[in-house]
Amino acid sequence: MELYKVTLELESSLITPLKGDTIWGHVVWGIANHEGEEAVNKFLSDCKTSESPFVVSSAFPHNMLCKPMPPVQKRQKEMTPAKYAEIKKNKKSIYINSSLYLEQQNEKENEKITKVFESVEVTHNTMNRFSNTVNDGGLFAVSEQWATVKLFDIYIVSSYEKNRVKQLLDWAFENGFGADASVGKGKITVVGEPESIKTKCKSNSYMALGPFVLPENSEITDLKADIFVRTGKIGGAFASFLQPWKKTVVLFNEGAIFSSDKPISFIGKMLTDIHSDSRICQSGFAPVIPISDSME
Numbered sequence: 521m522e523l524y525k526v527t528l529e530l531e532s533s534l535i536t537p538l539k540g541d542t543i544w545g546h547v548v549w550g551i552a553n554h555e556g557e558e559a560v561n562k563f564l565s566d567c568k569t570s571e572s573p574f575v576v577s578s579a580f581p582h583n584m585l586c587k588p589m590p591p592v593q594k595r596q597k598e599m600t601p602a603k604y605a606e607i608k609k610n611k612k613s614i615y616i617n618s619s620l621y622l623e624q625q626n627e628k629e630n631e632k633i634t635k636v637f638e639s640v641e642v643t644h645n646t647m648n649r650f651s652n653t654v655n656d657g658g659l660f661a662v663s664e665q666w667a668t669v670k671l672f673d674i675y676i677v678s679s680y681e682k683n684r685v686k687q688l689l690d691w692a693f694e695n696g697f698g699a700d701a702s703v704g705k706g707k708i709t710v711v712g713e714p715e716s717i718k719t720k721c722k723s724n725s726y727m728a729l730g731p732f733v734l735p736e737n738s739e740i741t742d743l744k745a746d747i748f749v750r751t752g753k754i755g756g757a758f759a760s761f762l763q764p765w766k767k768t769v770v771l772f773n774e775g776a777i778f779s780s781d782k783p784i785s786f787i788g789k790m791l792t793d794i795h796s797d798s799r800i801c802q803s804g805f806a807p808v809i810p811i812s813d814s815m816e
Contacts, residue, residue, distance in 0.1 A: 536698025540730025550691025730806030732788030745776030
């Protein structure tokens with residue numbers, strides 16, 4: 521398994537966040553559109569094994585990573601205004617420079633990025649799908665996310681060669697990303713070629729780079745993570761004739777830290793039985809990188 525870094529350029533606003541599980545879903549639809557059902561079934565069958573061939577992270581600003589869950593802070597005997605201000609500043613910083621954990625990265629001083637997206641409410645008319653007309657007074661608002669930076673990085677753990685990784689990502693983003701892609705939202709371009717990346721340290725402490733679930737009989741310990749609830753919608757050709765909502769699942773978020781006695785390259789498993797149609801599944805795995813034993 522190889523760890524790749526791929527840079528993306530965002531050319532429009534987003535409706536759907538660039539989370540690893542959603543990106544993986546777009547990869548599956550790319551395979552379906554270009555190689556057909558048999559290739560999708562083969563890919564999904566491989567993903568159900570303990571050596572999934574393609575695991576993708578969430579997207580982070582270029583040369584940045586998600587910040588690990590912070591260690592428990594010991595109570596300080598003396599709290600000055602300056603110390604308190606520094607603690608608040610560190611809490612607002614949600615990303616760290618990737619050079620802390622990965623080789624061949626930008627060695628510049630870590631930027632204190634506190635906000636990557638600006639939210640803008642956009643009003644739309646409600647359509648009557650039977651008459652194809654606008655309903656009187658039927659307005660609703662959609663929150664569009666406008667990035668303050670253009671370049672983002674994702675990380676892929678894969679057994680595929682670079683050219684196959686590039687191909688799958690080109691297919692994944694060719695028709696836009698997420699909700700309202702048909703009207704120009706989520707326009708993303710893959711920049712350059714995938715880059716093989718090495719981690720800086722060997723450790724039994726790890727950080728997850730995307731959403732995941734714990735498989736049964738997991739041997740990891742000391743898990744510290746935020747969680748979020750995902751009630752996904754099906755996409756692609758399925759959206760036109762199947763019940764749109766997937767079952768609700770609870771995922772651990774990127775930035776989770778944990779320990780593992782044996783070396784691992786990703787954590788989690790593929791989620792099945794999340795819809796009445798058994799063909800539909802979802803990513804529940806994420807790439808991981810080793811971090812310092814102190815997990816700071």
